[in-house]
Amino acid sequence: MTTAAPLRIGVLGCADIAVRRMMPAMAALPETEVTAVASRDPEKAAAAAAPHGAAAVHGYEALLRREDVDAVYVPLPAALHAEWTEAALRAGKHVLAEKPLTTDPERTAALLDLAARSGLALMENVMFVHHRLHTDVRKLVADGAIGELRALHASFGIPRLPATDIRHDPELGGGALGDVGVYPLRAALHLLGDELDVLGAHLVRGAGSRVETAGGALLATPSGVTAHLAFGMDHGYRSAYELWGSEGRLIVERAYTPPADHRPVVRLETRTGTEERLLDADDQVRNTVAAFAASVRAGAGVAHDRETPLRQARLLDAVRRRAAPS
Template identity: 40%
Template sequence: MTDHVRIGVLGAAMITPAAVIRPARSSTVAEVVAVAARSTGKAKAFADKHGIARVHDSYEDLLADPAVNAVYNPLPNGLHGKWTLAALEAGKHVLCEKPFTANADEAASVARAADASGLVVMEAFHYRYHPLALRVAEIMRSGVLGPLRHVEASVCFPLPMFSNIRYDYSLAGGAMMDAGCYAVHMARLLGGEEPEVRSAKALLRGPSIDRAMRASLRFPSGHTGSVHASLWSSTVFKLSMKAIGENGTLTVLNPLGPQTVHRLSLKLKDKRSSETFGKRATYDYQLDAFTDAVLHGKPFPTTADDAVKNMTVIDSIYRAAGLPVRRPTP
């Protein structure tokens, strides 16, 4: 049993400093020790900028490095599954960026490999590890809202850079993949069950890429749901989730990045209350959970099996909108 999580990073993604490099600096049990990118020059520049000791010429070389016992995978969506599987084959734990894979079938393949390996595979839904989301889950479990009527989640932000990989179908891009995977995950958290997709409508950027998506859901117990995701639409910026029950309403402002600003509001028949939490970043809590799972076997919510369920809903939304399900990048 190792007493330290030594992370190798696949690629030089912009999210990496916030997601693992800065959190690791304040951790006593985690360290980013290596990086590989599409070119050695790019990897070296990234390593020099962020103080990473080891640079590898390829992803394969990084996975073969005995100094690395865990991998952070922030590659484009269509490559998540391939390189998570490769990391598992190399005996490495994996923190994989969302969305977990290109589609539910690929997610199921990775989940089977994760189960067989005995290694930790965590989908990087960082928001889920913040005290705000933990409190939301507690409220929903308590039943204080009474029987649920409706839940909704919106993750909308402007990204008008249309050359960005999020608009590339060959890399499994799209608003529902990038922003919508959060909205679906939040709706599932609030709804407490796995929903059926009743309808979906996309705004397009090209024939197969959604720049925005809305979908209607229904849960087995009868309550409804809606999700809204946008990278470019008239809804410029909206980060929220809401649950409406017979006894009251839970509303959350900015569940995605609560370290900047947030609010949890609970309105019941006989009282109203609001709560806020600290400024520690979601990514710090996520790394704590990852290292606890690796070092101590502590359970965590964003498992590979959970990822299969999330990708199943995403695939159904694409089908309901008349768009093709995303495919792994060859």
């Protein structure tokens, strides 16, 4: 691969997020291209690869052996992320892996170490942090728009999933905490900083489910700012957070998965009234792919963001350990 050549990406699996969102973004960017798509089902691989002129590959191992693949995107079920991320790194490929990177913080640390030793980029696909909305929000808070920050309330919930959905399968790493709970938890890291402790947590297993379908957690910074998190996958849809300060509140709806043409609205409530600020649309999927390509080209490996995915993994683990499932 030369400096001017696009980053050639192979995709392990035909998950909906890969087909519907990630591969179109990879194909649209001049910095990247979809070179190959692998599946254990040859027909699925062919159907996913065809729109991008990519090679259809039977089996994940075969894709990792291809010399025309510089980097690998891993959209497999959560329980398979560690195995195939490690295999890709050992094959000399840069990796963009779906969240959570693994279901175990020690395994996450080991993969980050492997990437660093190998001089390879390893990035977890948490897309909303690449939307400039959240940069604007952090600037408003830093500029004192709501006074001194006191608390964050963050929630993400989706409607009930079919019983056959892989997110109900514990063997595949299913459960609300890793699937939807990671969004408000990452929002807390992104907006409050890295020094968060889990003070309490609760996970709820819905009737007939083998995994938790809802939960909540209370976290806090050393200075006493609290983060109240709620999440679930048997809920009316909600994707939001609120920052509460000494002089007002800042509220963001559609916070985590906005479409590229959506213009976010930040609602600012203070004693002088309510103001709604309409921000520019932004494409967080495109931004994420571009950030991954930039990391590869810079030769930065994981140095650009090694600690955040590790802290996220440790916090997810701490929430699970503190929880009392019912």
